[in-house]
Amino acid sequence: xxxxxxxSFLNIKVFIYVLIVATALFALTFTYLHNAKSDGYILGxxxxxxxxxxFKRRGLSGSFFFLLQDLTGIKLNLLVYFFQVxxxxxxxxxxxxxxxxxxxxxxxxxxxxxxxxxxxLFNCVDYVGKKEFIVFFLxxxxxxxxxxxxxxxxxxxxxxxxxxxxxxxxxxxLFFIPYFLIALYLKTGKFEFKRYFKYxxxxxxxxxxxxxxxxxxxxxxxxxxxxxxxxxxxxGIFFWNxxxxxxxxxxxxxxxxYLVSFLISLFHLxxxxxxxxxxxxxxxxxxxxxxxxxxxxxLAIDWGRWMYIHMIFMIVLFxxxxxxxxxxTILEVxxxxxxxxxxxxxxxxxxxxxxEMSGRGFTFEGFFYRIFIAPLELLNKMV
Numbered sequence: 001x002x003x004x005x006x007x008s009f010l011n012i013k014v015f016i017y018v019l020i021v022a023t024a025l026f027a028l029t030f031t032y033l034h035n036a037k038s039d040g041y042i043l044g045x046x047x048x049x050x051x052x053x054x055f056k057r058r059g060l061s062g063s064f065f066f067l068l069q070d071l072t073g074i075k076l077n078l079l080v081y082f083f084q085v086x087x088x089x090x091x092x093x094x095x096x097x098x099x100x101x102x103x104x105x106x107x108x109x110x111x112x113x114x115x116x117x118x119x120x121l122f123n124c125v126d127y128v129g130k131k132e133f134i135v136f137f138l139x140x141x142x143x144x145x146x147x148x149x150x151x152x153x154x155x156x157x158x159x160x161x162x163x164x165x166x167x168x169x170x171x172x173x174l175f176f177i178p179y180f181l182i183a184l185y186l187k188t189g190k191f192e193f194k195r196y197f198k199y200x201x202x203x204x205x206x207x208x209x210x211x212x213x214x215x216x217x218x219x220x221x222x223x224x225x226x227x228x229x230x231x232x233x234x235x236g237i238f239f240w241n242x243x244x245x246x247x248x249x250x251x252x253x254x255x256x257x258y259l260v261s262f263l264i265s266l267f268h269l270x271x272x273x274x275x276x277x278x279x280x281x282x283x284x285x286x287x288x289x290x291x292x293x294x295x296x297x298x299l300a301i302d303w304g305r306w307m308y309i310h311m312i313f314m315i316v317l318f319x320x321x322x323x324x325x326x327x328x329t330i331l332e333v334x335x336x337x338x339x340x341x342x343x344x345x346x347x348x349x350x351x352x353x354x355x356e357m358s359g360r361g362f363t364f365e366g367f368f369y370r371i372f373i374a375p376l377e378l379l380n381k382m383v
Contacts, residue, residue, distance in 0.1 A: 011331040013104050016112065017096070023118045024092040031084050031129035035077045040236015042129040045170075046080045047226055048237065053219025057210045060168035061131070069229060076231050084129050087137045094140035095316060098147060102322035105332050107272055107343050111318065115350045116265060116304070116311045119367050123354045124304070131170035132309050138162045140316050142180060146187050147320045160202040167206035172309070174203045175296050178289035179313040183320065185285065186278070244301045251359070258303045258361030261353070265307065268346050269314070275339070276321060286314065304355040 034042040049062025065079050072079070112118045121127050142159045145151040159180075166173045181196050218238045226233060233239075248255050269286070273279040289310070296306050334340055351367040365374075 011329060012106055012109050013099075013329050013331060016099065016104055016109060019112055019118060020092055020096055023121055024089065027088050027121055027128045028085060030125045031088065032081055034125075034129055035081045035084075038077065038231055038233055040233040040238065041126065043077060043080060043231070044233050044236035044238055045131060046084075047076065047222075047231065048217050049222065049225065051225055052222040053215045055209075055213050056215040056217060056219075057171050058131075058169060058217065060165070066229065076226075076229055084133070087133045088129075091133055091137040091140050094137070094144045095319070098140065098144045098316065099319050099322065100328050101325050102319060103325045103330055103332065104322060106334055106340065107275060108318065108322060110268065110343050110347050110350070111272065111311070111315050113347050113350050114265065114268060114311055115261065115353050115355050115366055116308045117315060117350075119350065120304075120308045120311070120355065123366055123370065124357055126357050127305070127308060130305075131166075132172060132305075132312075134166045134169055135163075135173050135176060136312055136316075138166065139179060139183075139313060143183050143316050143320050146183055156198070160198050163199065163202040164206060167203055167210075171207070171210060172296065174207055175293040175306075176289070176309060176313060177203050178285075178292050179317060182282075182285045182289060183317055186282065186317070186321065242301075244299065247301055254360045255303065256361070257363075258307075258355070260362040261304075261355045262307065262361075264349065264353075265311070268350075271342060271346065272318070276318075289313075301358040303361065304357045304359075307355060308357075 031042070038044075045058065045061075047062040047065065048056065048058040049066060050056065050059045051063060051066065065076055065083075068074070068079050069076055114120070115123060138159055142151070145155055163173060163177070163180075177199060180199050184195065185191060217240075222238050223233060270283075273283055276282065293306060293310065297303055300306075352364055352369075354363050354366040354369070355361060356363070
């Protein structure tokens with residue numbers, strides 16, 4: 001059996017389906033574990049509230065769950081988790097529906113296997129359960145209907161309303177709004193500034209309110225309020241009192257390593273776009289989206305997280321550009337050629353390294369390390 005016949009048995013589409021299911025189950029499992037342990041960074045972020053001092057950024061989520069707890073008597077940990085399940089499952093559902101009738105390629109699969117793609121969740125369990133999944137869900141829903149040419153005006157307004165509400169859950173929604181506009185352009189092939197206006201208004205109005213009226217995340221009573229409601233936190237967002245810009249300066253040697261991960265990802269995306277139509281305009285628009293998010297890299301230390309969010313948006317965006325298919329399991333005929341070898345090299349490299357959410361920007365503690373080496377180290381310690 002020659003090499004090309006061996007490759008003919010590799011069904012990229014089925015592998016992507018398996019990866020979607022595995023990633024979704026991983027995210028839901030570790031989100032539950034974080035909530036069960038009252039993790040102050042994941043669960044705590046969802047419980048920022050208006051009861052402690054009034055209006056503040058991210059405070060809508062906590063007050064919303066407080067109301068649900070008062071109505072149902074269910075523990076906050078479970079209420080938050082039920083909501084997380086809905087948005088995480090919703091994101092993967094619409095992403096699955098989006099690619100179901102698409103001709104997926106080996107090169108497209110490499111994006112999912114990027115260290116800041118789906119594999120990023122496996123490399124860093126602290127990615128799970130974060131509020132960005134709200135925006136991921138909205139974007140997947142938006143792109144799915146846009147791709148089907150069934151994004152009606154009512155659906156658009158629902159998306160804008162979702163973005164407006166999401167801003168009161170987490171302000172990062174603002175910094176990734178360009179992807180919604182890019183998706184519209186790539187689908188229609190023209191700039192529709194009047195159409196874009198409602199998306200921009202949906203995120204900028206809450207931004208103004210938070211900038212002018214927003215109070216501190218912890219006004220002094222949050223921990224006691226949560227304790228009275230059955231949640232005891234010992235670390236996390238409510239204890240955060242770090243000058244993040246100074247933190248980056250103090251750890252500049254570790255943060256410089258993000259440049260390595262960034263350059264690898266830049267090469268990866270450049271290689272992917274090389275084989276796409278309208279690659280010049282797409283590259284310009286994606287550069288604009290990245291530049292729009294630069295304040296995040298200046299204001300907060302989670303550089304790996306911002307890179308990861310960018311990649312997830314691009315994975316969904318590029319799925320829309322894949323060719324349509326009538327077959328849900330159609331496979332790409334792979335050939336041993338330059339494109340295949342470079343893509344395979346990128347995948348292997350991606351599985352070797354890890355990008356931390358904040359801290360070390362590049363380490364050889366990626367997926368392979370966690371599967372083959374970390375368990376042996378653990379066993380060695382136990383012996």
